[in-house]
Amino acid sequence: MATTLYDAAIVGTGATGGMAAKVLAEKGMKTLLLESGPSISSADFLTHSMPYDFPFRGAGSPSKARRVGRPAASERTPFVGYHAENDQHPYSFPKGNPWAWSHSRILGGRTLHWGRQSLRLAEYDFKGASIDGYGVDWPFTYRDLEPYYDKAEEYVGVQGMTEGLPQIPDGKFLPPFAFNCYEHLMKKAARKMGWHLTALRTAQLSRAHRGRPACHYCGSCGSGCDVGAFFSTVAVTLPDALATGNLTLQTDSVVRHVLVDGEGRPKGVGYHDRLSKDYREAFAKVVVLAGSTLESTRIMLNSTSRQHPNGLANSSGVLGHYLTDHISVGNIEGALQDLVGGKILNEDGKSNGSYIPRFQNVDSKNRDFIRGYGIMVKGGAGSFPGHALDFDGFGAAYKRRIKALHPAMVNVYARGEPLPVYDSSVEIDKNLVDHWGIPALHIHYKRTENDEKIRKHAFDSMMELMHTAKVEILSARDSLSTPGTINHEMGTARMGHDPKTNVLNAYNQAHDAKNLFVVDASCWPSSGCQNPTLTMLAIAWRASDYLAEQFRKGEL
Amino acid sequence: MTKPGSIDRREMIKAAAGSAALVVLGPASSAAPQHHAASAAGAVGTSPWQPKFFSAEQNELVTTLAELILPETDTPGARAAKVNEYIDLVLSDETTRTQENFLNGLTWINRRSNELFQEDFLRLSGEQQVEMLTRLSDGGSIQPEDKDGRPFFLDIRRRTVSGYYTSKIGIHEELEYEGKTPLAEWQGCPHPGHHGSSD
Numbered sequence: 001m002a003t004t005l006y007d008a009a010i011v012g013t014g015a016t017g018g019m020a021a022k023v024l025a026e027k028g029m030k031t032l033l034l035e036s037g038p039s040i041s042s043a044d045f046l047t048h049s050m051p052y053d054f055p056f057r058g059a060g061s062p063s064k065a066r067r068v069g070r071p072a073a074s075e076r077t078p079f080v081g082y083h084a085e086n087d088q089h090p091y092s093f094p095k096g097n098p099w100a101w102s103h104s105r106i107l108g109g110r111t112l113h114w115g116r117q118s119l120r121l122a123e124y125d126f127k128g129a130s131i132d133g134y135g136v137d138w139p140f141t142y143r144d145l146e147p148y149y150d151k152a153e154e155y156v157g158v159q160g161m162t163e164g165l166p167q168i169p170d171g172k173f174l175p176p177f178a179f180n181c182y183e184h185l186m187k188k189a190a191r192k193m194g195w196h197l198t199a200l201r202t203a204q205l206s207r208a209h210r211g212r213p214a215c216h217y218c219g220s221c222g223s224g225c226d227v228g229a230f231f232s233t234v235a236v237t238l239p240d241a242l243a244t245g246n247l248t249l250q251t252d253s254v255v256r257h258v259l260v261d262g263e264g265r266p267k268g269v270g271y272h273d274r275l276s277k278d279y280r281e282a283f284a285k286v287v288v289l290a291g292s293t294l295e296s297t298r299i300m301l302n303s304t305s306r307q308h309p310n311g312l313a314n315s316s317g318v319l320g321h322y323l324t325d326h327i328s329v330g331n332i333e334g335a336l337q338d339l340v341g342g343k344i345l346n347e348d349g350k351s352n353g354s355y356i357p358r359f360q361n362v363d364s365k366n367r368d369f370i371r372g373y374g375i376m377v378k379g380g381a382g383s384f385p386g387h388a389l390d391f392d393g394f395g396a397a398y399k400r401r402i403k404a405l406h407p408a409m410v411n412v413y414a415r416g417e418p419l420p421v422y423d424s425s426v427e428i429d430k431n432l433v434d435h436w437g438i439p440a441l442h443i444h445y446k447r448t449e450n451d452e453k454i455r456k457h458a459f460d461s462m463m464e465l466m467h468t469a470k471v472e473i474l475s476a477r478d479s480l481s482t483p484g485t486i487n488h489e490m491g492t493a494r495m496g497h498d499p500k501t502n503v504l505n506a507y508n509q510a511h512d513a514k515n516l517f518v519v520d521a522s523c524w525p526s527s528g529c530q531n532p533t534l535t536m537l538a539i540a541w542r543a544s545d546y547l548a549e550q551f552r553k554g555e556l
Numbered sequence: 557m558t559k560p561g562s563i564d565r566r567e568m569i570k571a572a573a574g575s576a577a578l579v580v581l582g583p584a585s586s587a588a589p590q591h592h593a594a595s596a597a598g599a600v601g602t603s604p605w606q607p608k609f610f611s612a613e614q615n616e617l618v619t620t621l622a623e624l625i626l627p628e629t630d631t632p633g634a635r636a637a638k639v640n641e642y643i644d645l646v647l648s649d650e651t652t653r654t655q656e657n658f659l660n661g662l663t664w665i666n667r668r669s670n671e672l673f674q675e676d677f678l679r680l681s682g683e684q685q686v687e688m689l690t691r692l693s694d695g696g697s698i699q700p701e702d703k704d705g706r707p708f709f710l711d712i713r714r715r716t717v718s719g720y721y722t723s724k725i726g727i728h729e730e731l732e733y734e735g736k737t738p739l740a741e742w743q744g745c746p747h748p749g750h751h752g753s754s755d
């Protein structure tokens with residue numbers, strides 16, 4: 001049986017793997033795209049299901065949740081790997097310092113159910129160190145990435161409002177979804193505080209776009225979109241990549257490590273068949289890792305050899321270090337007095353909310369902390385009255401109060417920028433393997449004082465906003481999220497010009513191995529406070545363009 | 557009063573069929589279950605419903621408590637929404653410790669009821685039942701003799717809310733939920749009075 005030598009092998013089909021596949025395949029490279037999990041298509045989703053369609057009302061059985069974790073037990077999304085099962089994908093962390101990893105191991109990865117929030121980073125975010133002295137700058141500027149932001153937004157389709165705010169640069173938007181009542185009222189309150197409130201920019205289509213149908217506002221994005229009206233690999237990048245005829249998709253292939261030749265040069269990957277666990281190998285001239293931040297780094301750490309004793313392309317020693325996850329403060333939930341007792345409307349159909357962009361360290365320097373946070377503003381009537389458990393009581397009066405508050409609910413939470421530190425890191429846990437016998441990660445997260453300063457400021461700001469909006473506050477959490485909870489893992493294979501202190505160069509190319517590229521968020525040298533996916537797509541596109549050009553010139 | 561958590565395996569497998577079926581599918585086929593299998597698994601069959609976990613008396617007590625928490629008003633209450641069936645199903649799959657905690661709570665209710673009114677809870681008048689729950693329902697003013705019942709009150713209230721507002725009655729009749737309705741256009745807020753000057 002002839003073994004194919006591909007031009008490129010890409011590991012992972014999440015946002016960046018899918019984007020790399022589209023670009024490389026369209027550039028004419030014979031590309032193998034490997035996915036650890038099973039296949040799935042938009043038509044499989046139970047998008048329009050209701051809770052009462054399921055015995056456990058969608059939440060899944062308690063015993064299953066105990067075995068695989070609550071997300072993976074969901075009856076709404078009963079697909080293997082949609083949320084990675086705890087029993088197949090173990091990891092460890094120090095006692096008292098938990099990491100809550102919520103990832104996916106299925107075709108499309110987390111693009112199947114992500115929050116769709118698509119915000120650009122700004123020059124402030126790429127040049128943080130130059131501005132306030134902390135950490136390192138990115139090895140490229142906003143101007144360098146801007147054409148790729150334009151391309152990514154235009155390709156993916158992002159609805160949003162143009163605001164002219166430097167901290168969240170405007171993009172190429174589709175018409176924005178109209179505000180719900182609570183958003184108008186919160187915008188008025190924000191204005192009184194001197195802040196801007198804008199539609200949360202999301203990768204959802206407000207009109208038909210590039211052959212894809214517009215959103216039909218069924219409010220079920222979390223169950224997977226059965227018409228592909230929000231960006232996902234399976235709805236957007238994968239079909240385009242397959243249409244070229246240059247892409248071979250291979251699911252159920254759990255990559256263990258990158259293979260290297262006698263000189264330590266990457267030559268392919270070793271993987272296990274997901275079901276039989278049999279070990280196999282695939283060969284390519286260029287290897288692209290896009291397994292998601294921690295998985296790509298895990299593969300590299302598991303790929304030791306004589307030339308790479310500390311993990312693949314790790315002569316700098318920083319592989320596994322500088323891990324961050326966005327911090328979340330809150331949430332604070334309450335009832336807008338102006339809306340209590342009103343008619344209950346369809347408000348969750350657009351599955352979207354509003355955003356108050358970072359207002360700290362914009363016009364003036366905050367004396368307590370650097371960088372900052374944005375505030376998410378969500379609310380409106382959904383199907384379940386979560387607020388019912390926020391107050392005491394029972395009986396007819398309780399039932400009536402639940403209903404009266406239902407159309408008035410608003411909740412806010414802040415998303416802040418964590419500062420990367422060397423000691424916030426991952427390494428291989430020598431005593432733990434996953435279902436396929438692949439060594440698992442030990443995750444040791446570290447916060448900084450700046451996180452705590454942001455927490456306090458954000459909580460106080462949000463309380464003031466809620467009071468200004470005449471909200472009767474029903475619950476207020478002032479703690480920081482458990483690391484990992486926000487699902488925005490960044491760092492551990494950071495990019496920078498200096499090979500002594502960085503794993504990758506400005507084009508996501510490994511300093512130590514020019515035919516190895518790592519295109520997911522493991523490359524991030526700092527975090528910003530904006531949701532990362534749009535920036536990841538732009539970076540992956542840019543890196544793939546560079547890769548294809550270098551390949552064409554014979555440089556790889 | 558307590559009953560060992562004996563689970564009918566056949567019923568358990570049927571109930572879990574929607575979520576457990578996926579694991580055996582091969583790599584070439586899609587990972588999706590049949591949608592109707594998920595709803596069929598939990599649907600009422602040809603025989604009347606029987607609890608998997610509660611005894612008949614426990615079931616009646618739970619049904620009564622749920623109806624007191626979310627009663628019939630201008631819309632049906634927890635009894636009509638069959639919240640007891642949902643609570644029974646979830647508990648039947650819980651850990652022994654969680655099951656015991658819940659059953660101990662039911663035991664406490666009856667013991668307290670006898671202390672106050674010399675009768676089991678189900679034999680009290682409607683007013684007496686409301687009076688007993690009122691003792692548990694204000695976290696700020698619980699009497700020492702009632703403190704042990706507070707965690708159980710919160711737990712059964714949470715389960716009742718969960719079961720009621722995920723039922724057809726709770727979602728469509730009580731909350732008049734308008735969502736999950738495909739729309740051609742998104743209108744947003746219909747009240748000009750809410751809109752700001754530059755919105």
